[in-house]
Amino acid sequence: MCMKTGLFGRLIGKIAASLQARATIRELHSLGDRELRDIGIHRAEIPEVARGLVARTEELKQAA
Numbered sequence: 001m002c003m004k005t006g007l008f009g010r011l012i013g014k015i016a017a018s019l020q021a022r023a024t025i026r027e028l029h030s031l032g033d034r035e036l037r038d039i040g041i042h043r044a045e046i047p048e049v050a051r052g053l054v055a056r057t058e059e060l061k062q063a064a
Contacts, residue, residue: 017054024050 028036028046036042041049 013058017058020057021047021050021054024053 025046028041028050029043033043036046
């Protein structure tokens with residue numbers, strides 16, 4: 001049975017995605033400017049990039 005069915009399952013999924021995005025934001029903020037430049041991210045883009053990565057990961061999980 002898929003846990004992402006129903007209102008409660010979707011809510012849990014959104015909370016988990018939000019927590020993952022926050023963890024990714026923390027990780028990216030811990031990198032130096034040179035490391036960020038090496039991976040093609042500007043510090044101001046970190047929240048947007050992190051949310052996009054988490055959203056893409058969720059899409060891939062649902063497609064599998």
